[in-house]
Amino acid sequence: MxxxxxxxxxxxxxxxxxxxxxxxxxxxxxxxxxxxxxxxxxxxxxxxxxxxxxxxxxxxxxxxxxxxxxxxxxxxxxxxxxxxxxxxxxxxxxxxxxxxxxxxxxxxxxxxxxxxxxxxxxxxxxxxxxxxxxxxxxxxxxxxxxxxxxxxxxxxxxxxxxxxxxxxxxxxxxxxxxxxxxxxxxxxxxxxxxxxxxxxxxxxxxxxxxxxxxxxxxxxxxxxxxxxxxxxxxxxxxxxxxxxxxxxxxxxxxGNAPFLVLDDADVAAAVEGAMVAKMRNAGQSCVAANRFLVHAAVADEFTEALRERLAALRTGPGLDPGSQVGPLIDAKARDKVGELVADAERRGAKLRLGGRPVPGPGSFYPPTLLTGVPEDAPITQQEIFGPVAAIAAYDDEQSMVAAANATSAGLVAFVYTRDLDRALRVGDALEAGMVGINRGLVSNAAAPFGGIKxxxxxxxxxxxxxxxxxxxxxxxxxx
Known part of the structure; x- marks a missing residue:
């Protein structure tokens, strides 16, 4: 039919x-x-x-x-x-x-x-x-x-x-x-x-x-x-x-969701959560992880594991049974994502994966990974709305929380740590209407969805x- x-x-x-x-x-x-x-x-x-x-x-x-x-x-x-x-x-x-x-x-x-x-x-x-x-x-x-x-x-x-x-x-x-x-x-x-x-x-x-x-x-x-x-x-x-x-x-x-990976996080679990929080709907979600703020002690391990997972994804039409990443909604959206990535590169970020539009019909953009993204880059201040993971490393929890809150948005945030007291402390400090603690998906019909600021x-x-x-x-x- x-x-x-x-x-x-x-x-x-x-x-x-x-x-x-x-x-x-x-x-x-x-x-x-x-x-x-x-x-x-x-x-x-x-x-x-x-x-x-x-x-x-x-x-x-x-x-x-x-x-x-x-x-x-x-x-x-x-x-x-x-x-x-x-x-x-x-x-x-x-x-x-x-x-x-x-x-x-x-x-x-x-x-x-x-x-x-x-x-x-x-x-x-x-x-x-x-x-x-x-x-x-x-x-x-x-x-x-x-x-x-x-x-x-x-x-x-x-x-x-x-x-x-x-x-x-x-x-x-x-x-x-x-x-x-x-x-x-x-x-x-x-x-x-x-x-x-x-x-x-x-x-x-x-x-x-x-x-x-x-x-x-x-x-x-x-x-x-x-x-x-x-x-x-x-x-x-x-x-x-x-x-x-x-x-x-x-x-x-x-939104402008921060995804915090603290130094005591279960890195494998954090990568699993990142795949959900970032790649669902090819990143086209107001609750998509927009900024990955990773403690320097685990930044290399997290980055490499996430890069491998992103590289294994197959981009293609949604009705194709093997497709895992679909197109962006239109060419304008694809071009905006490309401009944000290119700007981050000009500002010193390192492109670790993807970063170039997929040739052929449709508005496809590949899974992309950036590291060393500076805090003043537009990609950290605007919703990416695309399959781009932008990573920045930090040396302490306080700096990560301050960076997470340095935005006018306050919809959702994500925190990965093995310490429950720490999770609650950081969750309370984050300026967001919703906080995912050790999980990359917060949406549920039984839960109140919404933001602050x-x-x-x-x-x-x-x-x-x-x-x-x-x-x-x-x-x-x-x-």
């Missing part, structure tokens, strides 16, 4: 598939070939989607929590049943190896299951006022219609991470998926409708005009919430645009994730 047969390609508004005045092309980054033409939403289309969401809000909010939970559970079951076709679709539009897409589908489904369980646990509080003459009762209610903006690098999981808690809380929504990878989101719309999500509750509007669509929605007084995953630069603009309407905002923004506001997943879609109401009841 072709991708055209697998994925709907219209706008999904009010429970119906509709055309737009124009379409745009979706390409396979492994080949550069066009795989689909998707409806291109405009500002008026966005308003129609918000019409549908606002019209469905009261009914969905009043729907029994158990009913919402059962719909989410059914969506989890359907995603599990359709996992292989969803994985293949994600691989075609995003490029990563099929095994990684299968893992993403499982991760995406976990959010549906987790928030199915949380939907029936939305609580409140009851207490007597300190004065004793009345009772304080609090309840949590859905915030209202939401606008969700998701990135291209995890085209299904980044959607369910927002959609599942919104549905569980009783919110309706308009989703704008990334223009590079809209097909997975459109398939999700089809799946949620099959699971029983009522018309108008979930609307999807792909577009090549994000500023127009976003401007129309953020200016509409019916919208009450914005959730965005993407770059810090765009997040700042969206926060400014959200201020006039005093919208509730959730921002999962850029300029890496964002709010949390997704975990017990905290549903709070982003709820308001607290206080009732003062005369005793």
């Amino acid at each position: 072709s991708i055209e047969d697998e994925a709907p390609q219209g706008l999904f508004i009010g429970g119906a598939w509709t055309d737009a005045a124009a379409t745009f092309k979706v390409t396979d980054p492994a080949t550069g070939e066009v795989v689909a033409e998707v409806a291109d939403a405009t500002g008026p289309d966005a308003v129609r989607a918000l019409d549908a969401a606002a019209g469905a809000q009261a009914t969905w909010a009043a729907t029994a929590p158990r009913t919402r939970a059962e719909i989410l559970r059914r969506a989890f079951e359907l995603m599990t049943e359709r996992a292989e076709s969803l994985a293949r679709l994600a691989t075609v539009e995003m490029g990563r190896p099929l095994a990684e897409s299968r893992a993403e589908v499982a991760y995406a489904a976990d959010f549906l299951r987790w928030f199915a369980e949380e939907a029936v646990r939305i609580g409140g509080d009851h207490r007597v006022a300190p004065t004793g003459d009345y009772r304080i009762v609090t309840a949590r209610q859905p915030v209202g219609p939401c606008y969700l903006i998701t990135p291209w690098n995890f085209p299904l999981a980044m959607v369910t991470r927002k959609v599942a808690p919104a549905l569980a809380a009783g919110c309706t929504m308009v989703l704008k998926p990334a223009e590079a990878t809209p097909l997975s989101a459109l398939r999700l719309a089809e799946l949620l409708a099959d699971a029983g999500v009522p018309d108008g509750v979930f609307n999807v509007i792909p577009t090549l005009s994000p500023a127009e669509v976003t401007g129309a929605l953020l200016a509409d007084g019916r919208l009450r919430k914005l959730s965005f995953t993407g770059s810090t630069e765009v997040g700042r603009r969206l926060l400014a645009q959200s201020a006039p309407g005093v919208l509730r905002t959730s921002m999962e923004l850029g 300029q890496s964002g506001l709010g949390r997704e997943g975990g017990l905290e994730g549903i709070d982003e879609y709820l308001e607290v109401k206080y009732l003062a009841i005369q005793a």
Whole structure:
């Protein structure tokens, strides 16, 4: 079955598939070939989607929590049943190896299951006022219609991470998926409708005009919430645009993750963790290890072991069973990675592996290793978003922590050490919303995902994730 047969390609508004005045092309980054033409939403289309969401809000909010939970559970079951076709679709539009897409589908489904369980646990509080003459009762209610903006690098999981808690809380929504990878989101719309999500509750509007669509929605007084995953630069603009309407905002923004290997680390375990933290999705992740800060006592051992592991990886199209590293999302992304590597070399870093674009079709960049990377190199201050490990050696723990914190980002950090007390001390000192201690993967539907400093506001997943879609109401009841 072709991708055209697998994925709907219209706008999904009010429970119906509709055309737009124009379409745009979706390409396979492994080949550069066009795989689909998707409806291109405009500002008026966005308003129609918000019409549908606002019209469905009261009914969905009043729907029994158990009913919402059962719909989410059914969506989890359907995603599990359709996992292989969803994985293949994600691989075609995003490029990563099929095994990684299968893992993403499982991760995406976990959010549906987790928030199915949380939907029936939305609580409140009851207490007597300190004065004793009345009772304080609090309840949590859905915030209202939401606008969700998701990135291209995890085209299904980044959607369910927002959609599942919104549905569980009783919110309706308009989703704008990334223009590079809209097909997975459109398939999700089809799946949620099959699971029983009522018309108008979930609307999807792909577009090549994000500023127009976003401007129309953020200016509409019916919208009450914005959730965005993407770059810090765009997040700042969206926060400014959200201020006039005093919208509730959730921002999962850029990272610059340090990966610390202390002198007492299990080096073999650190290399295993580095392969996960760096190479998942070819490094195209906000939680990818961006800077390897390695104690000088183990730097040579760690570097050589990591170089051998990276050199053994096979780069190729995601649907190729032997492929372990897929393409970057497009040629612009590949060229940016190449420029960062070349700049680091000019500043004195030593290229130990890779470092040159892969010839032929597709936007491939090979696994690359740099050592002796100076602290002022842009590659240490910007998200690489590619399969490049940049290593710098340090003589003491304090210097490593200081270097790790010398950034405006604060999403995630990784620490490898055999000493638990030391791990906790360093973990506390690191300025990050998440810290992986002796593991290279922190993402889990049951854990709160999010950062501090300029890496964002709010949390997704975990017990905290549903709070982003709820308001607290206080009732003062005369005793």
